[in-house]
Amino acid sequence: MLFLRMLFEEFKSIIFEKDVIILLVLGPIFLTFIFGGAYLNSYVEDIPIAVLDEDNSSMSRMILQQFSEDDRFNLCYNTNSREELKNLIDSRKVHMGLYIPPDFSKDVTTLESSDVLIVVDGSNMVVGNNAYAQAASIIQTIAAGTQIKLIEAKGIVPSLSYNIAMPFQFTDRILYDPKMTYMNYLIVGFIGVFLQQVMLSGVGISVVKKGEYLAGKKTFKKLFARLIVLSTLGLASTFTSIYIAYSFFNIPIKGNMQVAFLMALIFILAISCPAIILAALVKDRLKFAQISFMLSLPTFATSGYLWTMDQLPAPLITGIKMLWPLIYFVRPFDEVIVKGLSFEVVKGNIMEMLIYTLIWMPIAIFILKKRYKQEECAN
Structure with a gap:
């Protein structure tokens, strides 16, 4: 009964903290609409390109026509020199x-080696990779078709000429996201980071505001009661954001939401540990906000979401796992929702988050009590 009364008091207290409510309830939903809108187009299309055709043959014009008709490209300029290009x-x-170099068509028909040069601006990885991949596909398709025609011109029947030009083929099957869209790749990961940031800020602001009260008697019960209220709000807005991603942006939802909910709940407990520690150390709302938002990019970049974990240096992975829990959460959370991973597959990640919490929560409570007891003694 005493804990329920404490829980009710914490609920009443947090309800009147407008900044916390806005942050926890509206923050993830607003950011989901913003980021979803940014990636509303599934692909990079109408990439502006320029051409220099020094051959000006029917074959070169056919190549340019293929690029002109492709939705991925927008043929904006026909240039007259390499310098202009x-x-x-x-x-x-x-x-x-x-x-397209001079004598390109002549070289091809006489079976001489000839190249079509694709020059891509690699400073923008997203545009550059898309442009190169589609351009290479168009050129390879045209090259294969041209080779078949040249073989047929030598009197070989079409069926045999095809087998000579294409001695083998490959088939592919892309699982989970066959169209390989940026939206499906990024949005659930972003929602996971939104949960991190709103809980980090919500818990931190609560510690800064109520530090002396929380550091008094029954610190663990007070913190636990406050975390229950904050996590209820954070989880509600997070799964509302997932519903928005599904309903408005057509994100495939194949997973067990109960497993995803369990992962998010345990992650909230884990991320509360550094939130309590940072807030207790700085004891200033503005400084805490600056630190927490500064941490959003490096923690996401090293979480194994954008860049796979097996490509990160081993010492870096070890250090991150010791200090920050997002690495246990954001990629498995995405794969539970989008790929439908079972509890058995992600239970290791859940256990790691629990171990992280069991180690760091006592440290966080110790730092909280020590910092605010020092302030009490100074007064």
């Missing part, structure tokens, strides 16, 4: 250039 790329008026 380079200047258009350097000035960011186009992201890719296509160069």
